[in-house]
Amino acid sequence: MAVEGGMKCVKFLVFFFNFIFWLCGLALIVVGVIVQVKLNNSIIIKNASASGAPIVIIIVGVVIFFVAFFGCCGAWKENYCMVTTFAILLTLIFLVEIAAAIAGYVFKNKVNDFFRQSFVEGMAKYNTTIEVKEALDGLQRDFKCCGENGSTDWANYAPFNKSGGVPDSCCQNETAGCGKASPPLINTEGCVEKINTWIKNNVVVIAGVALGIAFLELLGIVFACCLMKGIRSGYEVM
């Protein structure tokens, strides 16, 4: 009943890689849950969408965990049903990714607009929603930028329309209240353009990683199909 020769190799590869992916899925779930719990403990969640990032990590982890489980167990037990389920799930994920990549490419200008719009909406909520504040502060800090098109944009939004100054996260050296210092030592470049440029410059890396993942998935699908054939003929011989 056991699959033979080259099939053993395919079986082992499918088992081994899925075992690693299964562990990765588990790790993502654990990391997501830890981040989520930490967020819940450290700040007051006023808005459910705030904890978006950990939720996304958990969901991705759960999907990887389940798909890899079918691949891993199916290969180990030489279970036709499980390997088929694995192949179908992987094919679905592959198709969704291709669709997302095409949509992202076709609508790339819309994606830019959407980002700009979200950023501006975020600036308007800066003073009222702590999670939005932290997200914008994080972007301004990481990309050394300030405001939508430049640091002067903040003058339109609360509380800076009354108090003047800019968020501390605009400062070159961030300290409490540094955004209101004069003369302010701040990054003046706008975030939207700067982040779009960063994405453009890194699009090759992003596309490379995406292609690598797509290739692995394709390999997984092909191997799973081989394994399905092997298992089936194994049964027939028996």
Ligand SMILES: *[C@@H]1O[C@H](CO)[C@@H](O)[C@H](O)[C@H]1NC(C)=O
């Ligand atoms: C920033 O620039 C964009 C396009 O370059 C423009 O549509 C938008 O109104 C500008 N925003 C501000 C606050 O000046």
Ligand SMILES: CC(=O)N[C@H]1CO[C@H](CO)[C@@H](O)[C@@H]1O
């Ligand atoms: C949630 C929040 O940060 N609210 C602040 C908005 O701005 C005023 C000052 O203009 C602060 O007093 C609030 O605490």
